[in-house]
Amino acid sequence: MNNAQTWGETLRLLVELSATAAFALSGVLEAARKRLDAVGVCVVGFLAAFGGGTLRDLLLDKRPFFWVQHVGVMWGVLALCVLAMLFLRNRHFALTERAIQWPDALGLGLFTATGVHQALLLQMPGVVAVLMGLVTGVFGGVLRDIVCNEVPTAFRDHRPYAVVAFAGGWVYVGLWQANTPGWLALLVCVLLTAGLRALALWRNWQLPAWRVD
Amino acid sequence: MNNAQTWGETLRLLVELSATAAFALSGVLEAARKRLDAVGVCVVGFLAAFGGGTLRDLLLDKRPFFWVQHVGVMWGVLALCVLAMLFLRNRHFALTERAIQWPDALGLGLFTATGVHQALLLQMPGVVAVLMGLVTGVFGGVLRDIVCNEVPTAFRDHRPYAVVAFAGGWVYVGLWQANTPGWLALLVCVLLTAGLRALALWRNWQLPAWRVD
Amino acid sequence: MNNAQTWGETLRLLVELSATAAFALSGVLEAARKRLDAVGVCVVGFLAAFGGGTLRDLLLDKRPFFWVQHVGVMWGVLALCVLAMLFLRNRHFALTERAIQWPDALGLGLFTATGVHQALLLQMPGVVAVLMGLVTGVFGGVLRDIVCNEVPTAFRDHRPYAVVAFAGGWVYVGLWQANTPGWLALLVCVLLTAGLRALALWRNWQLPAWRVD
Numbered sequence: 166m167n168n169a170q171t172w173g174e175t176l177r178l179l180v181e182l183s184a185t186a187a188f189a190l191s192g193v194l195e196a197a198r199k200r201l202d203a204v205g206v207c208v209v210g211f212l213a214a215f216g217g218g219t220l221r222d223l224l225l226d227k228r229p230f231f232w233v234q235h236v237g238v239m240w241g242v243l244a245l246c247v248l249a250m251l252f253l254r255n256r257h258f259a260l261t262e263r264a265i266q267w268p269d270a271l272g273l274g275l276f277t278a279t280g281v282h283q284a285l286l287l288q289m290p291g292v293v294a295v296l297m298g299l300v301t302g303v304f305g306g307v308l309r310d311i312v313c314n315e316v317p318t319a320f321r322d323h324r325p326y327a328v329v330a331f332a333g334g335w336v337y338v339g340l341w342q343a344n345t346p347g348w349l350a351l352l353v354c355v356l357l358t359a360g361l362r363a364l365a366l367w368r369n370w371q372l373p374a375w376r377v378d
Numbered sequence: 379m380n381n382a383q384t385w386g387e388t389l390r391l392l393v394e395l396s397a398t399a400a401f402a403l404s405g406v407l408e409a410a411r412k413r414l415d416a417v418g419v420c421v422v423g424f425l426a427a428f429g430g431g432t433l434r435d436l437l438l439d440k441r442p443f444f445w446v447q448h449v450g451v452m453w454g455v456l457a458l459c460v461l462a463m464l465f466l467r468n469r470h471f472a473l474t475e476r477a478i479q480w481p482d483a484l485g486l487g488l489f490t491a492t493g494v495h496q497a498l499l500l501q502m503p504g505v506v507a508v509l510m511g512l513v514t515g516v517f518g519g520v521l522r523d524i525v526c527n528e529v530p531t532a533f534r535d536h537r538p539y540a541v542v543a544f545a546g547g548w549v550y551v552g553l554w555q556a557n558t559p560g561w562l563a564l565l566v567c568v569l570l571t572a573g574l575r576a577l578a579l580w581r582n583w584q585l586p587a588w589r590v591d
Numbered sequence: 592m593n594n595a596q597t598w599g600e601t602l603r604l605l606v607e608l609s610a611t612a613a614f615a616l617s618g619v620l621e622a623a624r625k626r627l628d629a630v631g632v633c634v635v636g637f638l639a640a641f642g643g644g645t646l647r648d649l650l651l652d653k654r655p656f657f658w659v660q661h662v663g664v665m666w667g668v669l670a671l672c673v674l675a676m677l678f679l680r681n682r683h684f685a686l687t688e689r690a691i692q693w694p695d696a697l698g699l700g701l702f703t704a705t706g707v708h709q710a711l712l713l714q715m716p717g718v719v720a721v722l723m724g725l726v727t728g729v730f731g732g733v734l735r736d737i738v739c740n741e742v743p744t745a746f747r748d749h750r751p752y753a754v755v756a757f758a759g760g761w762v763y764v765g766l767w768q769a770n771t772p773g774w775l776a777l778l779v780c781v782l783l784t785a786g787l788r789a790l791a792l793w794r795n796w797q798l799p800a801w802r803v804d
Contacts, residue, residue: 196746202798204753205746219650224432226441228652236716290449307525312733314742316527320409320418327417372415437645439654503662520738529740533622533631540630585628 176348177279180355181218181231182238184275187268189214189242192309193249199313203250209309210246211239217305221280221297225287266366269306274359277302277330278351281337291342295334302330302358323372325365333358389561390492393568394431394444395451397488400481402427402455405522406462412526416463422522423459424452430518434493434510438500479579482519487572490515490543491564494550504555508547515543515571536585538578546571602774603705606781607644607657608664610701613694615640615668618735619675625739629676635735636672637665643731647706647723651713692792695732700785703728703756704777707763717768721760728756728784749798751791759784 192213196206215232222230232239280301284294303319303326310317319326333354340350364370405426409419428445435443445452493514497507516532516539523530532539546567553563577583618639622632644657658665706727710720729745729752736743745752759780766776790796 199742199747201742201746202749204751204798205743208746208753223436223649224443226439226652230650233715233719236718239718239722289446292449292452293446296452311524311737312743312746314527314740316412316414317418317525320414320421320525321412323415325417327421372417436649437656439652502659505662505665506659509665524737527740529625529627530631530738533627533634533738534625536628538630540634585630 172348176351177282178235180275180351181279182241184272184279185214185218185238185242186245187272187275188217188305189245190249191269191272191306193246193253195309195313197250197253201313206250207243207246209312210249211242212312213305213309214242215305216308217276217301217303218279220304220308221283221301224300225284225289225297227283227287267363270362270366271359272305273302273326273330273362274333274355274357276305277333277358278337278354281334281341281354282347282351285338285341291335291338294338295331298334298337299327299330303327325370325372326362328372329358329361329365332361385561389564390495391448393488393564394492395454397485397492398427398431398451398455399458400485400488401430401518402458403462404482404485404519406459406466408522408526410463410466414526419463420456420459422525423462424455425525426518426522427455428518429521430489430514430516431492433517433521434496434514437513438497438502438510440496440500480576483575483579484572485518486515486539486543486575487546487568487570489518490546490571491550491567494547494554494567495560495564498551498554504548504551507551508544511547511550512540512543516540538583538585539575541585542571542574542578545574598774602777603708604661606701606777607705608667610698610705611640611644611664611668612671613698614643614702614731615671616675617695617698617732619672619679621735621739623676623679627739632676633669633672635738636675637668638738639731639735640668641731642734643702643727643729644705646730646734647709647727650726651710651715651723653709653713693789696788696792697785698731699728699752699756699788700759700781700783702731703759703784704763704780707760707767707780708773708777711764711767717761717764720764721757724760724763725753725756729753751796751798752788754798755784755787755791758787 189210192210193206195213196209201209215230218231222228277298281294281298283301284297289297306319307317310319336357337350337354340353341347402423405423406419408426409422414422428443431444435441490511494507494511496514497510502510519532520530523532549570550563550567553566554560615636618636619632621639622635627635641656641658648654648656703724707720707724709727710723715723732745733743736745762783763776763780766779767773
């Protein structure tokens with residue numbers, strides 16, 4: 166393995182770590198809003214953080230899982246969950262939808278990129294790679310919402326979410342097939358996906374709605 | 379591989395394609411009834427179409443998945459979802475339970491047959507093969523209902539659904555063990571399962587209910 | 592394989608069988624309370640009984656599954672579900688939360704122990720082994736509750752459940768690393784987990800609650 170590859174690997178690790186933290190936080194906030202108990206908050210945090218990537222690895226039949234390879238990450242997420250709970254307990258908290266959205270947007274971009282990357286490394290066709298990006302980016306949140314007994318936000322709030330990951334994924338696949346350096350493709354995909362999502366939140370873009378009968 | 383086997387393989391592929399389309403449609407209808415957004419409708423369509431078969435392949439540890447091997451099918455399902463949405467948008471739609479039932483009955487028969495077939499090919503015991511048929515036939519719909527935040531229809535509407543797949547699966551296993559030609563066993567299982575389900579819908583058969591206290 | 596190992600293997604099998612029966616029963620009771628139909632009751636019974644172990648084996652990439660290796664167990668669980676339904680139908684039944692808790696507590700201890708054991712056999716690090724114990728012990732019930740469209744009891748009732756499995760799992764890992772004989776570690780883990788859970792139910796221990804704003 167040459168230096169560029171090692172460096173790329175390190176970058177990917179950093180990206181996955183930040184995304185994991187962002188999603189864990191979104192899980193903790195959601196579970197706290199639903200008044201789950203301390204255990205429930207941690208589990209939902211773990212599901213949101215590791216659910217998407219684990220499902221991707223299950224589908225790609227890739228072992229060991231991210232969290233088996235880097236056991237320290239699990240302790241980090243556990244610490245994050247406990248700290249977030251202490252922080253939330255010791256002040257009035259008005260947990261709005263809004264607070265969840267920003268770490269979520271970042272996580273979406275970061276996870277989509279790593280998902281597409283993993284699938285491309287395994288020689289998957291483009292559309293499967295994009296799907297794996299979607300699964301990694303979106304299904305942590307979907308599992309979080311299912312356990313909290315809600316229709317997943319990603320599928321009902323009429324704001325672009327999975328669509329944005331879909332677009333970002335295709336850009337990654339395109340850059341990859343054009344032999345762009347890996348770190349550049351990764352960066353463009355993350356920035357584009359998280360940026361589009363943030364823009365969609367800011368400008369309040371809406372997906373076309375059903376005409377009510 | 380001789381001609382008969384190739385032909386059987388082609389038949390199996392056709393069967394799986396029709397079942398996939400039927401289930402995708404049932405997912406789109408359900409998601410539209412719950413007023414999910416365009417992305418949600420597509421995801422629920424995909425889950426209903428590929429969920430059961432993917433879960434079966436995960437459990438049997440069989441790769442590549444159907445939709446990785448035949449990437450075109452994913453584009454087909456995506457096109458079907460979009461077309462169905464356009465069709466549903468451009469007219470008053472009274473989406474009744476009824477409309478979902480018929481493609482669902484066909485899909486149930488088709489998927490059960492392919493599920494049992496796959497497991498038997500892997501030398502699984504009869505009861506596991508029947509279970510795999512059930513998983514393939516029923517769990518696409520179960521995942522669809524879980525994401526739509528409902529108790530799965532298959533488990534609460536007191537009409538024979540999984541039971542019918544259970545019966546059809548055992549018939550397949552019986553014919554297989556009696557060395558019936560593969561295409562015949564497949565055909566009998568599909569017709570029997572879909573037929574029994576249609577009959578149950580038509581005659582309004584009921585499973586025994588709980589006596590209310 | 593020497594005698595002690597065979598004996599340990601038999602003990603483990605017995606433990607897994609009892610736990611399976613206990614969880615199946617908890618699934619049947621829950622499904623009956625939600626008035627699912629006969630098929631739904633069986634499926635929820637199966638999910639509660641085999642869900643946690645199957646998820647663990649999927650994550651550990653261990654085949655064949657417990658229920659493929661011991662097909663008889665599936666017939667046993669099916670018979671148990673049918674018998675439980677007949678029993679419940681033929682008398683007034685006041686299915687209280689209480690009735691579900693005792694088999695559940697036993698199953699929790701038994702499943703946690705087998706989950707940790709399997710992961711340790713595969714040379715997993717301690718924290719992953721404990722997580723696998725948690726998944727085995729808790730996720731059968733979580734799947735049961737998700738299919739019944741409820742927020743999993745384990746995450747919201749403010750009584751120690753997963754926490755108890757967490758503690759029991761670490762004790763197993765500790766004893767294992769101290770080279771305690773396998774059957775002793777197993778026994779201590781089961782007794783400790785089930786005992787703590789029973790104690791928590793009896794003394795009505797509560798996890799710290801969110802301060803309501």
